[in-house]
Amino acid sequence: MPNKLLNPASSTILANNMTRLKITRRLGSCCLLLWLLVAACGSEETTTQPAATVTEVPKKVVKIPVFNRDSAYQYIAKQVSFGPRVMNTEAHERNLEWMVRKLEAFGAEVSRQEFVARAYTGEDLRGTNVIARYEPNATDRILLCAHWDSRHIADSEKNTGRTDVAVDGADDGASGVGVLLEIARHLGEVPPGIGVDIVMLDAEDYGESGADNPESWGLGAQYYSRNLPGGVKPRYGILLDMVGAKNARFTVEEVSEYFAPEIRQKIWRLAKRMGYGNYFVEDESRAVTDDHFFINRIAQIPTIDIINRPTATTFVDHWHTDRDNMDNIDKRTLRAVGQVVLATVYREAAGSLR
Ligand SMILES: [Zn+2]
Numbered sequence: 001m002p003n004k005l006l007n008p009a010s011s012t013i014l015a016n017n018m019t020r021l022k023i024t025r026r027l028g029s030c031c032l033l034l035w036l037l038v039a040a041c042g043s044e045e046t047t048t049q050p051a052a053t054v055t056e057v058p059k060k061v062v063k064i065p066v067f068n069r070d071s072a073y074q075y076i077a078k079q080v081s082f083g084p085r086v087m088n089t090e091a092h093e094r095n096l097e098w099m100v101r102k103l104e105a106f107g108a109e110v111s112r113q114e115f116v117a118r119a120y121t122g123e124d125l126r127g128t129n130v131i132a133r134y135e136p137n138a139t140d141r142i143l144l145c146a147h148w149d150s151r152h153i154a155d156s157e158k159n160t161g162r163t164d165v166a167v168d169g170a171d172d173g174a175s176g177v178g179v180l181l182e183i184a185r186h187l188g189e190v191p192p193g194i195g196v197d198i199v200m201l202d203a204e205d206y207g208e209s210g211a212d213n214p215e216s217w218g219l220g221a222q223y224y225s226r227n228l229p230g231g232v233k234p235r236y237g238i239l240l241d242m243v244g245a246k247n248a249r250f251t252v253e254e255v256s257e258y259f260a261p262e263i264r265q266k267i268w269r270l271a272k273r274m275g276y277g278n279y280f281v282e283d284e285s286r287a288v289t290d291d292h293f294f295i296n297r298i299a300q301i302p303t304i305d306i307i308n309r310p311t312a313t314t315f316v317d318h319w320h321t322d323r324d325n326m327d328n329i330d331k332r333t334l335r336a337v338g339q340v341v342l343a344t345v346y347r348e349a350a351g352s353l354r
Pocket of ligand 1: 151172205320
């Protein structure tokens with residue numbers, strides 16, 4: 001996950017546009033209210049008409065698999081066991097091969113999108129986005145994504161040790177991938193009835209801290225967005241980043257709310273109905289230049305970020321430190337996120353996600 005807020009210029013544009021959006025939405029609710037009043041009056045009149053034959057439309061039964069939090073936890077531990085998944089390292093390569101084998105074993109149609117990207121340091125990074133497709137011929141598709149690389153330096157000011165060492169990225173990177181792998185396992189067992197593209201994005205976390213250089217982050221997402229694989233473009237996307245910590249707070253992040261408000265709202269509503277409203281909170285948080293920023297702007301796939309931001313402007317204390325290890329992974333959080341995203345997929349397929 002990046003450390004950077006959008007640059008001030010982008011934020012201003014965003015802020016202005018958001019004010020406009022809010023005004024439009026308010027007008028929208030007035031119209032809706034008027035329509036409801038008209039509709040209510042109309043229904044009174046129809047009571048004098050002969051009763052019409054009502055045919056009951058049988059409701060589709062949606063069977064949602066139970067997300068196994070222990071599996072997800074093990075997938076995170078496995079990634080961490082390779083060592084920090086830093087670009088151009090052996091640990092990164094080994095993790096890639098393991099992840100691809102897992103997705104293949106879970107019945108996905110797997111392809112690799114290889115690229116070379118120039119880092120802010122001048123290095124050339126060899127990256128691989130992994131694309132795992134379920135129901136590849138379905139014309140209605142959803143994108144689920146997470147980044148699988150880990151940061152090359154522990155450069156948060158909250159780091160207590162050396163800052164020039166790589167982070168484990170148990171939460172920042174591995175948690176999103178772990179949850180998606182467990183989801184993939186279910187999609188392989190119970191066909192979702194809708195196309196699902198799981199994309200493990202590379203080279204997210206090699207960006208330049210504290211500089212006005214948003215393009216230095218999310219290099220894999222930028223490549224993916226400019227080189228969308230053939231076939232049907234997903235209708236919308238869900239990014240998971242830092243979804244493993246105890247008492248995580250998935251606040252309403254500004255970029256998600258700007259580009260994909262309806263999607264954000266329906267998933268948060270679902271989470272509340274499922275009893276996970278303590279994780280999926282309605283507090284707003286400032287924009288982050290995470291992978292979804294590029295997928296929204298370049299690929300124009302409306303994409304939300306489920307990301308742990310305890311307050312409007314901060315990240316968790318272990319972020320980009322030597323403490324981002326398995327000690328910070330909480331199975332209850334994994335279950336909350338995993339079950340909500342699984343339910344989103346199967347409900348979307350059944351047309352019962354509102
Ligand atoms: Zn990060």
